[in-house]
Amino acid sequence: MSYIPKELRQRVRETANNQCGYCKSLQKYVLGILEIDHIIPKAAGGSDEEDNLWLACRLCNSYKGTKTHGMDIETNTTVALFNPRTQKWSEHFIWEREGALIRGLTACGRATVLALQLNNPYAVMVRQAWISAGWHPPD
Template identity: 50%
Template structure:
């Protein structure tokens, strides 16, 4: 199956909706130094459509870890729950930053499951965030 082509105007709208940052880790393209990708919230492999309501920005790392996932286990309960949906849910309801500003803490079942499934605190990104905090680029302002 080939990936659907996303028209440039739709890409622009999604980028504007997402404020040019990843919907999952909230990192901006400017901070990571590479363009964001368009994420299908419900992947096309699971029947998701290439429409604005099903698209959001993601960094390559989050997009690759998400893959075709739409749900994951909450590490506290073991129950399968939907992943965080950046288009319809508020980031600050489901996540917060650690006191150091380098790790994302899941506040809800979906938030916790998303942190684990998308590896939002993998060692490489935590190391990068540590440097970003030192120069005042992180954590992002709401």
């Protein structure tokens, strides 16, 4: 377990706009605190430096685990997972079904959707409730 200073955690939280870098869930709607994600996990040689940290919801962070790559079933290639710090979400993903589902547009996006199970039944059900409340999809 690494120790990340409070000031660094706050900078990451502000830079990430208090939302998960993968599924875009906003902190104000998530039960529990968004977690500090090591984009390259420490187990894979990643560091505690700011440029390797972002926010992730518990579901995304738990599915990601120590993964750095995933399989794109369209091209049958292994590719690096989406990096929310250096890549633009809208270039790799779009919302479908009014925001209930996330679809990958690129090999990276498709591999990330699968590896992090971004459309798991629980996430889709919660997003549908957020849509009904007018809270989703985020801007």
